[in-house]
Amino acid sequence: MKLARRRIWPKRTITIWFASLFILVLPFVKAGGDSLLRLDASTRTLFFFGARVRVEEFYLLLIVVLLSVFFFLFVTVVFGRVWCGWFCPQSAFSDIFEYLEKKLAKYAPPVLARIIIYLLMALFSFLVASNLIWYFIPPDEYFRRLFSGEAGEVVTISLVSIFLLVLFDLVFVRRKFCKTVCPYGRIQLMVMNRSTLTLEMNPDLAGLCIKCGACVRKCPMGIDIREGVQVECINCGRCLDACRDVMEKLKRKEGLIHYTFGRSSSGGGRPVNATSMLLAAVIILLVSLFLFSIKNRAEATITIRQSVSAGSRKLPDGSLINFFNAYIENRGRKPLAFNLEPLPLQGYRIMLLGPVRDIRISENENRKIDFMIKIYPSPGLPQKVKVLLRNEGVIVASATATLLSE
Ligand code: SF4
Ligand code: SF4
Numbered sequence: 001m002k003l004a005r006r007r008i009w010p011k012r013t014i015t016i017w018f019a020s021l022f023i024l025v026l027p028f029v030k031a032g033g034d035s036l037l038r039l040d041a042s043t044r045t046l047f048f049f050g051a052r053v054r055v056e057e058f059y060l061l062l063i064v065v066l067l068s069v070f071f072f073l074f075v076t077v078v079f080g081r082v083w084c085g086w087f088c089p090q091s092a093f094s095d096i097f098e099y100l101e102k103k104l105a106k107y108a109p110p111v112l113a114r115i116i117i118y119l120l121m122a123l124f125s126f127l128v129a130s131n132l133i134w135y136f137i138p139p140d141e142y143f144r145r146l147f148s149g150e151a152g153e154v155v156t157i158s159l160v161s162i163f164l165l166v167l168f169d170l171v172f173v174r175r176k177f178c179k180t181v182c183p184y185g186r187i188q189l190m191v192m193n194r195s196t197l198t199l200e201m202n203p204d205l206a207g208l209c210i211k212c213g214a215c216v217r218k219c220p221m222g223i224d225i226r227e228g229v230q231v232e233c234i235n236c237g238r239c240l241d242a243c244r245d246v247m248e249k250l251k252r253k254e255g256l257i258h259y260t261f262g263r264s265s266s267g268g269g270r271p272v273n274a275t276s277m278l279l280a281a282v283i284i285l286l287v288s289l290f291l292f293s294i295k296n297r298a299e300a301t302i303t304i305r306q307s308v309s310a311g312s313r314k315l316p317d318g319s320l321i322n323f324f325n326a327y328i329e330n331r332g333r334k335p336l337a338f339n340l341e342p343l344p345l346q347g348y349r350i351m352l353l354g355p356v357r358d359i360r361i362s363e364n365e366n367r368k369i370d371f372m373i374k375i376y377p378s379p380g381l382p383q384k385v386k387v388l389l390r391n392e393g394v395i396v397a398s399a400t401a402t403l404l405s406e
Pocket of ligand 2: 212
């Protein structure tokens with residue numbers, strides 16, 4: 001096959017476009033009525049590819065965070081800075097505006113070209129800022145609030161700050177960010193090892209280099225890969241294409257730059273090694289743990305606290321009343337009706353008073369119920385009473401209330 005037909009850059013461009021488009025449309029994509037991925041600000045719920053995780057469910061959130069961290073570590077250990085070159089929106093922004101600047105410089109007078117570029121940058125920054133907010137507020141609600149002038153303080157401040165930040169990035173920073181301050185780039189450098197995918201000048205063919213400089217001119221990061229593996233390299237493959245083009249003209253069968261797992265000079269490496277296997281195992285373990293936890297978690301929860309506004313009262317008939325607040329959360333996917341009832345306690349008669357029957361709670365809602373526990377005879381010491389939460393007769397959760405005497 002002709003070398004020009006084996007170009008890496010077009011494949012990389014398609015990939016990064018798809019990745020950016022995916023990030024843009026993800027908040028619009030729904031599974032079972034929920035966004036595929038969104039941390040919903042109003043209900044404090046993470047929608048994570050079909051699963052709903054309440055912020056209160058800390059252990060599940062922790063699994064999601066750990067899963068993301070280990071996934072990125074795995075990708076970096078095996079494929080190096082492939083995220084930066086092939087998937088990162090920052091690289092996509094830089095590509096887009098480098099391309100537009102080049103085209104406009106060809107067809108428009110300099111001043112007009114600058115004005116058009118700044119306008120496009122402003123539009124683009126607004127889109128990026130909106131896109132980020134859609135990961136916290138559903139897009140339809142965002143547009144409704146924006147167009148009715150009721151965006152609210154938090155949304156307005158977030159929108160303006162992100163807009164200005166992205167605009168600043170597009171006008172002044174772009175790839176300098178990847179080269180210098182990007183924290184992910186720095187972390188990647190620490191975790192890459194002897195077997196990580198990288199690009200290098202093939203040491204067996206180095207003598208064939210005609211020093212034309214095409215690989216350096218084409219590099220978006222402005223580095224010279226002939227000097228060896230460098231931290232700024234984002235594995236984009238543009239230098240590889242440039243050299244293949246040069247070699248094709250010289251009627252050679254291959255370019256001088258190639259992808260390699262580990263440096264050839266040190267014998268190369270194996271992508272399947274102890275580190276990558278260990279990381280893959282941790283990822284499999286975390287996914288299994290997440291699925292298991294989601295499948296087995298309670299459909300509803302209840303927490304009971306002593307009411308701060310009312311204490312305890314002894315009645316003339318010898319019984320004791322304590323006031324409580326119950327916080328009931330429906331984690332199911334449909335509205336449910338709950339009943340509260342006490343677990344019988346030998347030697348006592350216990351009654352729950354207040355709106356404790358047929359408590360209707362919408363899906364994903366957390367409701368506070370004020371109720372009283374009446375116990376006869378009044379216990380001398382603090383007495384624990386177990387309160388059961390039932391749905392259609394089935395106990396779905398329980399909590400303990402501690403009764404205090406006057
Ligand atoms: S050295 Fe090659 S692969 Fe690395 S950033 Fe430059 S062009 Fe891309
Ligand atoms: S493009 Fe190839 S031949 Fe030209 S300088 Fe780079 S490595 Fe050498």
